[in-house]
Amino acid sequence: xxxxxxxxxxxxxxxxxxxxxxxxxxxxxxxxxxxxxxxxxxxxxxxxxxxxxxxxxxxxxxxxxxxxxxxxxxxxxxxxxxxxxxxxxxxxxxxxxxxxxxxxxxxxxxxxxxxxxxxxxxxxxxxxxxxxxxxxxxxxxxxxxxxxxxxxxxxxxxxxxxxxxxxxxxxxxxxxxxxxxxxxxxxxxxxxxxxxxxxxxxxxxxxxxxxxxxxxxxxxxxxxxxxxxxxxxxxxxxxxxxxxxxxxxxxxxxxxxxxxxxxxxxxxxxxxxxxxxxxxxxxxxxxxxxxxxxxxxxxxxxxxxxxxxxxx
Amino acid sequence: xxxxxxxxxxxxxxxxxxxxxxxxxxxxxxxxxxxxxxxxxxxxxxxxxxxxxxxxxxxxxxxxxxxxxxxxxxxxxxxxxxxxxxxxxxxxxxxxxxxxxxxxxxxxxxxxxxxxxxxxxxxxxxxxxxxxxxxxxxxxxxxxxxxxxxxxxxxxxxxxxxxxxxxxxxxxxxxxxxxxxxxxxxxxxxxxxxxxxxxxxxxxxxxxxxxxxxxxxxxxxxxxxxxxxxxxxxxxxxxxxxxxxxxxxxxxxxxxxxxxxxxxxxxxxxxxxxxxxxxxxxxxxxxxxxxxxxxxxxxxxxxxxxxxxxxxxxxxxxxxxxxxxxxxxxxxxxxxxxxxxxxxxxxxxxxxxxxxxxxxxxxxxxxxxxxxxxxxxxxxxxxxxxxxxxxxxxxxxxxxxxxxxxxxxxxxxxxxxxxxxxxxxxxxxxxxxxxxxxxxxxxxxxxxxxxxxxxxxxxxxxxxxxxxxxxxx
Numbered sequence: 001x002x003x004x005x006x007x008x009x010x011x012x013x014x015x016x017x018x019x020x021x022x023x024x025x026x027x028x029x030x031x032x033x034x035x036x037x038x039x040x041x042x043x044x045x046x047x048x049x050x051x052x053x054x055x056x057x058x059x060x061x062x063x064x065x066x067x068x069x070x071x072x073x074x075x076x077x078x079x080x081x082x083x084x085x086x087x088x089x090x091x092x093x094x095x096x097x098x099x100x101x102x103x104x105x106x107x108x109x110x111x112x113x114x115x116x117x118x119x120x121x122x123x124x125x126x127x128x129x130x131x132x133x134x135x136x137x138x139x140x141x142x143x144x145x146x147x148x149x150x151x152x153x154x155x156x157x158x159x160x161x162x163x164x165x166x167x168x169x170x171x172x173x174x175x176x177x178x179x180x181x182x183x184x185x186x187x188x189x190x191x192x193x194x195x196x197x198x199x200x201x202x203x204x205x206x207x208x209x210x211x212x213x214x215x216x217x218x219x220x221x222x223x224x225x226x227x228x229x230x231x232x233x234x235x236x237x238x239x240x241x242x243x244x245x246x247x248x249x250x251x252x253x254x255x256x257x258x259x260x261x262x263x264x265x266x267x268x269x270x271x272x273x274x275x276x277x278x279x280x281x282x283x284x285x286x287x288x289x290x291x292x293x294x295x296x297x298x299x300x301x302x303x304x305x306x307x308x309x310x311x312x
Numbered sequence: 313x314x315x316x317x318x319x320x321x322x323x324x325x326x327x328x329x330x331x332x333x334x335x336x337x338x339x340x341x342x343x344x345x346x347x348x349x350x351x352x353x354x355x356x357x358x359x360x361x362x363x364x365x366x367x368x369x370x371x372x373x374x375x376x377x378x379x380x381x382x383x384x385x386x387x388x389x390x391x392x393x394x395x396x397x398x399x400x401x402x403x404x405x406x407x408x409x410x411x412x413x414x415x416x417x418x419x420x421x422x423x424x425x426x427x428x429x430x431x432x433x434x435x436x437x438x439x440x441x442x443x444x445x446x447x448x449x450x451x452x453x454x455x456x457x458x459x460x461x462x463x464x465x466x467x468x469x470x471x472x473x474x475x476x477x478x479x480x481x482x483x484x485x486x487x488x489x490x491x492x493x494x495x496x497x498x499x500x501x502x503x504x505x506x507x508x509x510x511x512x513x514x515x516x517x518x519x520x521x522x523x524x525x526x527x528x529x530x531x532x533x534x535x536x537x538x539x540x541x542x543x544x545x546x547x548x549x550x551x552x553x554x555x556x557x558x559x560x561x562x563x564x565x566x567x568x569x570x571x572x573x574x575x576x577x578x579x580x581x582x583x584x585x586x587x588x589x590x591x592x593x594x595x596x597x598x599x600x601x602x603x604x605x606x607x608x609x610x611x612x613x614x615x616x617x618x619x620x621x622x623x624x625x626x627x628x629x630x631x632x633x634x635x636x637x638x639x640x641x642x643x644x645x646x647x648x649x650x651x652x653x654x655x656x657x658x659x660x661x662x663x664x665x666x667x668x669x670x671x672x673x674x675x676x677x678x679x680x681x682x683x684x685x686x687x688x689x690x691x692x693x694x695x696x697x698x699x700x701x702x703x704x705x706x707x708x709x710x711x712x713x714x715x716x717x718x719x720x721x722x723x724x725x726x727x728x729x730x731x732x733x734x735x736x737x738x739x740x741x742x743x744x745x746x747x748x749x750x751x752x753x754x755x756x757x758x759x760x761x762x763x764x765x766x767x768x769x770x771x772x773x774x775x776x777x778x779x780x781x782x783x784x785x
Contacts, residue, residue, distance in 0.1 A: 002561050003572045097537045099546040100556045108360055115359065156574060258575040310574040
């Protein structure tokens with residue numbers, strides 16, 4: 001397939017994944033901010049900016065982080081290239097340029113979402129309407145994902161789409177962990193109390209993993225198990241391990257189809273092997289923060305290798 | 313002005329032509345609310361699928377819909393049979409004419425067309441002289457604009473042989489009718505149009521150059537998402553199952569065209585290009601063009617790639633050359649034209665100019681190189697000042713203009729604000745020419761002028777479209 005087409009598919013999936021991620025962290029922030037302030041800690045909305053990785057861009061506009069400003073910036077701001085609005089608009093522009101590579105259902109999903117954005121003002125007022133908007137965004141990504149799964153040919157187009165999704169997803173999970181790593185450090189457990197519990201469950205909510213956590217560990221929420229779930233557990237679809245199962249799987253299919261293996265395959269397999277052999281205790285011992293920072297760099301390296309090998 | 317109505321025959325009559333009988337019944341039976349609801353459904357449908365056209369100079373948020381009218385335009389089998397023969401003959405003549413212009417130029421020596429009309433034509437390409445395209449086909453895809461002025465009178469208004477567009481509307485309009493009014497289509501045997509893309513694919517494959525190894529690799533070359541017809545480009549590429557490429561996706565090495573693919577370069581044999589000659593190859597045409605592919609014309613001249621349509625076809629659909637089409641058809645096919653031209657005064661001829669200047673208020677004057685309904689004077693509806701401005705233009709540069717009588721284009725019932733009303737229509741059938749045969753899908757794109765009394769059907773001037781039915785029995 002055309003390199004440009006593959007590139008657009010890769011990025012369409014990334015933008016949708018990011019929109020979904022933003023919707024989820026905003027959703028969990030709304031929940032958190034309705035808790036009594038004592039249990040929640042200082043400023044929920046500042047930490048939301050940090051989780052989304054856009055704090056610098058936000059403060060560059062000289063704003064203070066309140067529910068309204070953060071909501072507007074993350075959800076609706078067309079000048080913020082990482083807002084939900086921008087993500088959906090860019091995904092649609094990308095999709096439009098390579099429409100032939102999308103199925104009818106996928107295109108209609110992107111196009112409907114974009115038209116939905118055009119008459120959006122209602123979503124700005126009131127918490128109900130905003131919650132509804134966030135649910136709608138999650139629906140859009142579910143429909144797009146489901147359409148891809150149900151209607152696309154299983155060929156390189158599908159593989160590039162899935163690679164983009166996995167790459168962005170791994171990045172998002174790692175960023176959440178990076179922002180919140182201090183909450184997960186073992187000594188915090190001694191502190192105990194409601195604050196930590198809410199913070200940990202918030203992390204799980206941000207990646208829609210709260211229910212999964214209970215099923216997997218059948219235990220109360222403990223910080224190192226949260227880290228284990230999000231980093232090493234291959235059953236958890238947002239874990240780094242799971243994202244790398246997906247990535248290596250589709251990169252292998254590409255290598256087989258094109259009859260050659262390159263940097264991207266080698267790098268991805270190295271990361272997957274690391275994740276498969278790591279123990280959460282060892283990660284804590286050698287430093288959770290260092291581990292996450294290293295992962296973010298490696299993950300970006302894989303995306304760059306994919307681009308160089310296939311997309312230009 | 314009396315004019316022919318597709319449904320009732322001559323205007324003012326209330327009886328209904330046989331071919332419109334089922335539509336008349338359907339209109340009577342269906343409650344107005346239902347039709348109105350369906351009309352809105354159609355609009356939502358088109359917007360969802362994304363059948364829009366971009367408006368130049370506006371940002372992406374202003375993608376516009378071409379209005380779709382739910383009352384179909386019907387053509388009987390007998391009418392179509394005659395039209396089809398006439399269209400084939402005309403396009404055959406156009407291809408032979410181009411082969412001659414860029415080859416032996418017998419028609420110039422025989423005085424069929426004045427030489428200066430060709431030499432001064434900006435669309436005549438020296439690069440194409442004595443370099444016949446693969447299999448000798450110049451115009452693979454033609455859109456011939458036909459108007460009806462009476463029971464048996466179909467006239468050619470314009471030949472479009474560069475990169476004619478609109479075929480996606482022909483296909484999507486039928487899709488919309490099938491979705492919205494399946495019961496109406498069941499009542500009559502309507503010839504299918506969905507075969508068009510198969511015919512186009514067969515046409516493109518048939519012209520693959522000799523150097524092609526195995527299955528020809530076909531690509532559709534688009535200027536990109538900001539082009540007004542981008543929707544159509546991606547729609548067709550999808551239906552054809554060929555890659556939709558932009559200039560940057562292609563490169564030329566040793567006179568061979570390749571596309572940049574995830575698994576390495578892949579050779580391209582046939583390019584259905586939807587960008588104008590000027591932008592094809594910055595090495596040959598406009599050096600500032602970012603749309604084209606450097607070296608593409610070299611590859612074409614080396615016979616390693618077929619371009620559809622071939623470079624240089626624009627010389628044949630110029631409005632001044634148009635006026636010579638009856639003679640061109642006779643010269644190259646040896647028979648009288650089956651489809652007539654609209655009578656045309658060539659302002660380059662002193663007597664004609666004289667006549668035109670004295671009758672400006674009743675004529676339509678067009679720029680020889682204009683298109684899209686821009687730069688023309690419609691005498692009967694123009695103001696005194698407009699007429700005088702045009703008179704000065706004409707005197708200064710008569711070669712740049714032709715004039716035609718104001719035609720009473722046929723009307724067809726159409727939904728407007730006030731309900732059902734007659735509106736003027738034309739018809740653009742698409743004619744495909746391959747190395748093997750000429751293919752025409754029954755029907756075409758019917759365009760309708762939505763303003764009362766307006767004769768301008770172009771979408772850029774507020775025109776709409778209708779589904780076009782050719783009845784099968």
